[in-house]
Structure formats: C-alpha cells, structure tokens
Amino acid sequence: MPATSPQATAASPDPMAERALRATEITPEHVRVLGVIPPRTVQAVAALFERRPGAGRFSGLDVASKLNVIAEITAIPYRTMRSYSDRPGELGLMMGKGLADAQSQAEARKKKG
Structure with missing residues (x-):
C-alpha cells in the first residue's frame, strides 16, 4: 500500500499532534487562537x-x-484548537470534557494528599 493512500495516512500518527509548542514558533495565528478560547x-x-x-x-x-x-x-x-477557532462555542464544549476529567483528577489527588 503506498504511503499516500488514505488508509496509510489515517493509520499514521501525526508527528506534530503530541509535540509541545516553543516560544520561538509563535506566530500571530497562535495568539489569535489563544484569544478565541472561551x-x-x-x-x-x-x-x-x-x-x-x-x-x-x-x-x-x-x-x-x-x-x-x-x-x-x-x-x-493545538491543531484541533486552530481548526475550531472560528467556532469558539464548539471549542469550549470540546474542552469541557477534558477540563472535567482534569478537575476530577485534581480533587482525587487532593483527597489522597
């Protein structure tokens, strides 16, 4: 199967998906996306x-x-944030689950400690 087939592309992990941004890479687009997060x-x-x-x-x-x-x-x-930056309401809803999970984990750690 060639590397350019849709199946190969879908199965390949995005090497940029897990990479952290560095301050030297920030563009006005990054600032704009940060500004539309609810x-x-x-x-x-x-x-x-x-x-x-x-x-x-x-x-x-x-x-x-x-x-x-x-x-x-x-x-x-970030790539998902950028793709939903024209729909901040939807972006906020998507982020809500991750926030709820993180808040639950923080509360559980607080109770243990």
Missing part, C-alpha cells in the same frame, strides 16, 4: 495549573506555554 475555559485551566506545586502564575506564561498547558489539561491538541 474565557471560562482559560480561567478553569489557569486554576488547575496554579494548583500544581511550584507552577507559578498562569498569567506569567508566554503564549506557547499557555497553549501547551491548555492542550495538556483539556486533552485538545
């Missing part, structure tokens, strides 16, 4: 991030770090 989602992510030992303030992070933290906590990769 504020309540960003606030919830910031609260979870700041609960981590030694994490510091979410507001002190650069754009790349904020997008990486949002992707990690919501389980929504």
Whole structure:
C-alpha cells in the first residue's frame, strides 16, 4: 500500500499532534487562537495549573506555554484548537470534557494528599 493512500495516512500518527509548542514558533495565528478560547475555559485551566506545586502564575506564561498547558489539561491538541477557532462555542464544549476529567483528577489527588 503506498504511503499516500488514505488508509496509510489515517493509520499514521501525526508527528506534530503530541509535540509541545516553543516560544520561538509563535506566530500571530497562535495568539489569535489563544484569544478565541472561551474565557471560562482559560480561567478553569489557569486554576488547575496554579494548583500544581511550584507552577507559578498562569498569567506569567508566554503564549506557547499557555497553549501547551491548555492542550495538556483539556486533552485538545493545538491543531484541533486552530481548526475550531472560528467556532469558539464548539471549542469550549470540546474542552469541557477534558477540563472535567482534569478537575476530577485534581480533587482525587487532593483527597489522597
């Protein structure tokens, strides 16, 4: 099966999907995508991030770090954020499940500790 077939493409993992953004890669498009993430989602992510030992303030992070933290906590990769950036309501709904899972895990860790 040639590497360009739809089946090969669908089966191949996206090498960029799991890669963290670096500050040197940030473009105005990244800033725009960060700006369309619903504020309540960003606030919830910031609260979870700041609960981590030694994490510091979410507001002190650069754009790349904020997008990486949002992707990690919501389980929504940047590419998905970008593709839904014209539909922030849908993006917020998608991120809601990841946020709920992350909040549940944080509560479970708090109870154990």
